[in-house]
Amino acid sequence: MHPEPIVQEEFAKITTYFPDLSEKQIQQLEALYGLYEEWNAKINVISRKDIAHIYLHHVLHSLTIAKVAPFNPGTNILDIGTGGGFPGIPLAIMFPKTQFHLVDSIGKKIKVVNAVAEALGLKNVKAEHMRAEKVKGRYDFAVTRAVAPLKMLYNWSRNKIKPKSQHDLYNGLICLKGGDLSAELEAVNLNYALYPVNDYFQEEYYQEKYVLYAPL
Secondary structure: OOOOHHHHHHHHHHHHHOOOOOHHHHHHHHHHHHHHHHHHOOOOOOOHHHHHHHHHHHHHHHHHHHHHOOOOOOOEEEEEOOOOOOOHHHHHHHOOOOEEEEEEOOHHHHHHHHHHHHHHOOOOEEEEEOOHHHOOOOEOEEEEEOOOOHHHHHHHHOOOEOOOOOOOOOOEEEEEEEOOOHHHHHOOOOOOEEEEHHHOOOOHHHOOEEEEEEEO
């Protein structure tokens, strides 16, 4: 683990909020900082000023989805517009028996995702350079992190969700969103539920951040 105090301090929040992590999961999560710091020097996938806050701003934020929808073994998850691998990589560490398909339209970002997944030994991650609308196959959930307006995300994912659910939450779309969502919600006719991130994580950073879930 990098000796920088802020990195250590923010990493500790993960083990506080998720006390049942295995030793392997802790080691994989610890390795993320070094891997992304190294890759970020070559390919900018995280804001340079943000890399020291990777655990608070990226990893823990991604793991809010694990609080809202703990994925069962054998589940298939599509991560739309994964960027550098968020939320898909942290979720793949959290749910090693769940299959994750991470897609992004920018090839160099997928190069980073594949390198990180390989370095961590994540056998449950498949990352591809492709647009979300071109994805074939069916998934239990589509997840995404602030990559597009809700209406666009709905159009990309609505034909990719399996009809039969194996979770308490019906299969659908799970988005990490922030700020005033009223315009996005008015633009699309969807049933939805909003989960404030501050219900799970107390840090000020998560004020006005939400998990938006829409059954499809």
